[in-house]
Amino acid sequence: MSEQQQLPVVVIGAGPVGLAAAAHLVARGIEPVVLEAGPAAASAVRGWSHVRLFSTWGEVTDPAAEKLLAPTGWTKPDATGYPSGGDWAEQYLQPLADVLGNRVRYGVTVTGVSRTGRDRIVDADREGQPFVLHLTTADGREERLFARAVIDASGTWTTPSPAGADGLPALGEKAAADRVTYRVPDLRDPAVRARYAAKRTAVIGSGASAFTALATLADVARDEPGTHAVWVLRRGISGSTFGGGEADQLPARGALGLAAKAAVDDGHADAVTGFRTEVIERADDGRPVLVGEDGRRLDPVDEVIVLTGFRPDLSFLSEVRLGLDERLQAPVELAPLIDPNQHSCGTVYPHGHRELSHPEQGVYLVGMKSYGRAPTFLAMTGYEQVRSVTAAIAGDFESADRVELTLPETGVCGGAGLFDDPAAGQADAGGCCAPAPALVQLGAGAPNAVVVEEAPAGGCCGS
Template structure:
């Protein structure tokens, strides 16, 4: 297949059936462009379902896309209360799955590779006139090949959490201690998970919203357990504690996000967690009782713990895009034009200028990274930013440059991470665990997703 006219009749490939991928599909349909959405999980929003117990710090009004709402309206879908805070489970069941159901057969399979038809990464000749070729694997393991006119990768970063090691590589012994380490905020409403942490000492590595959430959950568990059973957290930070460590508090224009830092501070002030600062994990060893001992790059050895929760951020999986010519910043692994706008050493989500197709494009024409994937290792992402991204991308693919370059988003200011605040330290981007602006976050201490307490 080598005719550009034929390519125009092909669908646009959207990788990821999460909030941004599904919004991209809705925006493409709005532009009379056929999407094909590829999802790695068994159902839409599989990554969101993994943190279904965690409440967002954005309200319903901030996490639904207008084009998606138009697709849902004829089905009788009723938008939840715009002022309420959904959990990840609410978001998936009440909005994302119904949207995927409307898209129907447009959502399918798992992508294993994307390239230009008949052109590997090296070949220049007639490259842009060729459609994209996509290799898929179905649930039954059957392989398939399809073609697409453009690619929007909104697969996120959830599948590739960063390790505990301060160098960006796994700490020595980290892999062998995998049975005692998790890279997600634990669901302490689940009896089996609760048993894992109750009465135990747990190290929490990270300093962002996810770490705040874990500290709040563990503190709440300690408050409600039998006296003397010993649930306690050791909070490990790669930097020192300053006035900005716990975020913006009441100064944050996203109040629930500000409450996260206050909950973490309450855990420390209440004696439910001890903070260890300036500690970069070099090794994780087992003591004679099988407990874990964290060893720092400076030689410090911390007291043994039973469990470790690593919340040091995420990074993009680029392996299936290896045959495409991507232009990525060498530090953040974000598109080159976008990287200066989202550099966590300079920007918070409230100071990131709204952006779209121009900043998200690559040397490979008609390839875009969107959503959290576009931010690479930067932690400052908001869902509404992703919705604006895919609105612009869909306009660009439809040939509407004026709409693609128009800004239709105003972000809330943040009291959490301004240029002289939380992101002052270069290492903080490595340890934010989802960042001050990532979706997963609890509303208040003791208020996990859908119950009155942990």
């Protein structure tokens, strides 16, 4: 074994997909080091702990991780149940991180990745050099860590897309920050509930996170008169706007779309279509006023919930050579398979190390981050990704090239699927969240793992 091969494989992010990658590496006798910016495992998932997955427990645990957990006496929850983000973190992800022990480091932020002694320009002996990661710890110390390969499973949760339809913040969006949020609010919290109860709230977005917000606000409206949502869509409402409904092979995901439709049908939300936000002004009383690029001005609202998707943070990867699609910011071989103009999450062909490879050999973006700006990532897709990637790192290309996953379909395959305006960034990259069972009688859900890490990530939520 060469000196470089004796170095660990560094995994960035201790979310669902990052921890699964570590489990697969351990199974192959390769030492991982997992770097997590947060204080605990699955910090991004914990950010939407109140949201219920639309995947069952049977679909959000990784086989290699289960094998690692088994000797500890860990018992897998009922495979037919729907965990919340909090359940997922506490009952599976944190125990998995605990088994990995000191292989997982918390409070560590990766600020840069490069080849030792080589910036992205230099060709000479490039592949012979190990990777070096620049780190900042929670107490501000700077460190360097060397690696034989890097698996970036850091997700997209920390970089939500703005309200502006051009992909940039709307004029006045930053100034209105006290009235704008980019996450599905936890309306079980009395303080948060008071912010939206008996108020008018604009919900911008058309993915599963927007469905969740509409459904939860409608639930509040039944108890708090005056609670009303203004649903802002960049395109119109069509037969596929609310997803697959009863035809969805993930019943809770279909139920989520039906719950959002009920919010509109029951008068708890008004839909404003073909509206592309350009400006957020302030009324005389300080309330936000959305102004569209066509000049339309909506009535003032009390709060704005922006759920227009997420995007990858590529800043710390500037010195490695990535091959990314110019539109989706996903690996070039993967991008055609996940283009939301053509696919729903259930029509994406399972993929592995070849589709995830970059010109810089040994660097892989996995999980929600691998999808770039494409929406609705499934945890089971991420688990298949890291199974293949870790096999490739180990040199087992027979296993790495084998497909071991069948995905459920949405029931609206062949078009934009669950997404209203993916090309304009309207799709919810976290596309995974759904209301609690009390709201959706079928059982509710959220990130089909979407990994939000990293989602609702992701599933969207987690990586």
